[in-house]
Amino acid sequence: MPGRLLTLHGMAQSQGWVRRYFKAFCKGFFVAVPVAVTFLDRVACVARVEGASMQPSLNPGGSQSSDVVLLNHWKVRNFEVQRGDIVSLVSPKNPEQKIIKRVIALEGDIIRTIGHKNRYVKVPRGHMWVEGDHHGHSFDSNSFGPEENKNYMKDIVFTTVSLGLLHALATHILWPPERWQKLESVLPPERFPVQSEEEE
Secondary structure (H helix, E strand, O other): OHHHHHHHHHHHHHHHHHHHHHHHHHHHHHHHHHHHHHHHHHOEEEEEOOOOOOOOOOOOOHHHOOOEEEEEOHHHOOOOOOOOOEEEEEOOOOOOOEEEEEEEEEOOOEEEOOOOOOOEEEOOOOEEEEEOOOOOOOOOHHHHOOEEOOOOOOOEEOOOEEHHHEEEEEEEEEEOHHHOEEOOOOOOHHHOOOEOHHHO
16 A cells, blocks of 8 residues: 555645645735735826727727727826826716826916807816817816806806826827827917916
8 A cells, every 4th residue: 555655645745835835826916916006006007098089199990999008197196297298087077987188278377268168268276177189079178167156156166177186197009009109298289378377
């Protein structure tokens, strides 16, 4: 029966190896998961862009394909954005949803709106004006701000996008491969502010 004992001994050794491997895996897992979550929450993540609101910059093929973009959280940690940046933000109308838009105007800028009831709007402190590149197919600052406060007809409640809703700066298109590129911060000439705070 020595062969049988050897087999049991071999099984005991292999079980010891499995236990050591499993223990090392668990230690690594419990270290890696918090690191990965912190990275995705604080540094960068990827996201798929849906819809036509940012055409032609994003999703130029329409519903046939969706761009996947790199979202850099670190770049907006101090709420510093520039006119022309493409940003991800929490929707002012639905906090469960993230939207992607282009920054058109910053606090203090006077902007000419597109299809909004007020032809000109001054962006209040701590806010920005965002729009989709595909005008008429975008739910943006022209749709959700500013609005009159129904309770106090003389007061204006600004629902332009608060800088606190910033989620990330879109920096690159990662997918599909033929669309891989860095996203430039470009403001269309017709969307420059009528007056910017720097000009005052």
